[in-house]
Amino acid sequence: xxxxxKVIALLLSLSLVLxxxxxxxxxxxxxxxxxxxxxxxxxxxxxxxIAYDLTKEGEYTADNTEYVIGATGPLTGDAAxxxxxxxxxxxxxxxxxxxxxxxxxxxxxxxxxxxxxxxPDASTGYDALFEAGMQASLGSVTSGSAESFATRAAEDGxxxxxxxxxxxxxINASNNSFRVCFGDPDNGIMSAEKLAKxxxxxxxxxxxxxxxxxxxxxxxxxxxxxxxxxYIEQSFDAENNRDFSTQVEALKDCDVIFLPIYxxxxxxxxxxxxxxxxxxxxxxxxxxxxxxxxxDATVTNKISYLTPFDVNSEDAKVSAFVTAYETxxxxxxxxxxxxxYDAVYAIFEAMKALGVNNVKVDPIELxxxxxxxxxxxxxSFDGVTGGMVWDASGACVKEPIIVELQ
Amino acid sequence: MSILFDGLSLGAIYALIALGYTxxxxxxxxxxxxxxxxxxxxxYSVFVTLASGGHIALACILSIVLxxxxxxxxxxxxxxxxxxxxxxxxxxxxxxxxxxxxSISQLIFGADPKNVTIASLGAVxxxxxxxxxxSIVTLVIGAVIMAALTVFVKKTRTGRAMVAVSEDKGAAMLxxxxxxxxxxxxxxIGSALAAAASLFYLMQIPSVEPTLGSMPGIKxxxxxxxxxxxxxxxxxxGGVLLGVIEKVCLSVPVLAPYTTAVEFGLLIVILLVRPxxxxxxxxxxxx
Numbered sequence: 196x197x198x199x200x201k202v203i204a205l206l207l208s209l210s211l212v213l214x215x216x217x218x219x220x221x222x223x224x225x226x227x228x229x230x231x232x233x234x235x236x237x238x239x240x241x242x243x244x245i246a247y248d249l250t251k252e253g254e255y256t257a258d259n260t261e262y263v264i265g266a267t268g269p270l271t272g273d274a275a276x277x278x279x280x281x282x283x284x285x286x287x288x289x290x291x292x293x294x295x296x297x298x299x300x301x302x303x304x305x306x307x308x309x310x311x312x313x314x315p316d317a318s319t320g321y322d323a324l325f326e327a328g329m330q331a332s333l334g335s336v337t338s339g340s341a342e343s344f345a346t347r348a349a350e351d352g353x354x355x356x357x358x359x360x361x362x363x364x365x366i367n368a369s370n371n372s373f374r375v376c377f378g379d380p381d382n383g384i385m386s387a388e389k390l391a392k393x394x395x396x397x398x399x400x401x402x403x404x405x406x407x408x409x410x411x412x413x414x415x416x417x418x419x420x421x422x423x424x425x426y427i428e429q430s431f432d433a434e435n436n437r438d439f440s441t442q443v444e445a446l447k448d449c450d451v452i453f454l455p456i457y458x459x460x461x462x463x464x465x466x467x468x469x470x471x472x473x474x475x476x477x478x479x480x481x482x483x484x485x486x487x488x489x490x491d492a493t494v495t496n497k498i499s500y501l502t503p504f505d506v507n508s509e510d511a512k513v514s515a516f517v518t519a520y521e522t523x524x525x526x527x528x529x530x531x532x533x534x535x536y537d538a539v540y541a542i543f544e545a546m547k548a549l550g551v552n553n554v555k556v557d558p559i560e561l562x563x564x565x566x567x568x569x570x571x572x573x574x575s576f577d578g579v580t581g582g583m584v585w586d587a588s589g590a591c592v593k594e595p596i597i598v599e600l601q
Numbered sequence: 602m603s604i605l606f607d608g609l610s611l612g613a614i615y616a617l618i619a620l621g622y623t624x625x626x627x628x629x630x631x632x633x634x635x636x637x638x639x640x641x642x643x644x645y646s647v648f649v650t651l652a653s654g655g656h657i658a659l660a661c662i663l664s665i666v667l668x669x670x671x672x673x674x675x676x677x678x679x680x681x682x683x684x685x686x687x688x689x690x691x692x693x694x695x696x697x698x699x700x701x702x703x704s705i706s707q708l709i710f711g712a713d714p715k716n717v718t719i720a721s722l723g724a725v726x727x728x729x730x731x732x733x734x735x736s737i738v739t740l741v742i743g744a745v746i747m748a749a750l751t752v753f754v755k756k757t758r759t760g761r762a763m764v765a766v767s768e769d770k771g772a773a774m775l776x777x778x779x780x781x782x783x784x785x786x787x788x789x790i791g792s793a794l795a796a797a798a799s800l801f802y803l804m805q806i807p808s809v810e811p812t813l814g815s816m817p818g819i820k821x822x823x824x825x826x827x828x829x830x831x832x833x834x835x836x837x838x839g840g841v842l843l844g845v846i847e848k849v850c851l852s853v854p855v856l857a858p859y860t861t862a863v864e865f866g867l868l869i870v871i872l873l874v875r876p877x878x879x880x881x882x883x884x885x886x887x888x
Contacts, residue, residue: 428854429854432861434861437816438806440848444603470733470735489808
């Protein structure tokens, strides 16, 4: 028996490790954005005055023959589909830029490390990238990792523009971290306003173990309290995220179920609705982008979501991106791919505006210059996820569209 | 009532997986951590068969055949050479096999979850609650499989040889039992159970991904330990108990975020109070 209990102890600790690994992306709570604005406005004045020298050579960039944009993201493991999408979108942008002659004849290169959506791997990945000559970065893909990445990048002064990490601590980590996607609280507030106005019986299912989902939910909850509207709350966590019969059972009489979660779980919830005979309208945020691939004709619930990116949009820029992406990867791009694509182009446009013409440019000097450019009032970028401007906190301001599936 | 039924059918899936763990542990004295991933292999084979237009019955048969082959091959290639070495080495190998299977399926199918459409069997109203037919089927077939397994172990020649190997490998060998063959048979049965579990899993959760097997695997292993690892009725009781507890916890909003903590907390309590599990047999270690 002794041997056996040893084995059990080992297994228990292993399962703990697995749990931690699974929750690695979700450690931080979202903080209120109000203090940021004040802190940020001081920063604008400072940023404008910052002097930078774009002719300086960096400590590790002596061997660079291309501009190196670094990133980490989950390329394996549970969240791999997000990381791979960002990587493919970003790589497509890099290929297009290079095909069009790069920046003053110098090409770009994407260097992306696998962080398995864990903070420690993002930190290690950052170090490896920095020492390999990274000059600007896309931060990381998931919030927990991106915060870890941005904190390390802030120590060195490297610029980071995360495509998809939407939790506030990511951009709060430093003055030179920015994002392309909406922030979690924005999503929660916009959703609460819409649902409270249009529906009576409201239900919510959120992921209590995920920073993205909890971040939206917390803002939603606060806004609903402010509007004095009641709703029924259900939750799940990373260890119980496949069987939703219980949650749907509790909400089956609702008119609308708010799903501030990712599309995989949302697809399963839609199917659980079919099994339970629940015909509620399913409404979510940008995480629901991709849900169409997860459901089939048996699902009759109306589904729609707030997103900055619509793959079926008739906008010329978007359809050109979708066609190019499909040609290269034989799959339709999701929002993560679009965010990755936009992030690379935004950095490219900013570098072009700065007139960078030194392939060995020091990442620290470039970081200062890019931060000043992104926060300056006259820099805006029109990408496939909409027209964007950045405020001094690093948040991106853009308009959502509502995509309806059925 | 509906929650209870959901819990029972989830529990039946856990119980089927737990049976695989418990049989392999009872007979080969090793924890086959790749067991959860055999379920994933079974689920992907169902997905591929259905996606290429095959009938669901064909999908069932193919998935069972593939899982059995997979289970036996894994045993021959990865575990047999380690027979007699320390349990820790075998355990680590099993975890390695688990990751290997996950990575291979990610290479083949990609990381994103794939939609599996199994024709819905509809729902019936029982005791005033709407219950899906597939969960009833899961429960009934699960119970039949478990009963058949008990009879198989008790009544057939191979079954009794399995018990003999489990009790004393050396003595069984002296009695003329081919231990290697018996262990292979055990892995084959365990994997066939995993294939059955994958079908029931897909009926309730119609989506497949490379990491599909890991969480049910860990839960089922917990169930096997709660029931008393090595004991077939123990695995059933442990599985059903865990399924019901999970569903009940999830249905109470205050408890819902702590569901996993409750489940594993139960495991710790059971290990403290009754380290051999609910139905485990006390065995004296001979020196």
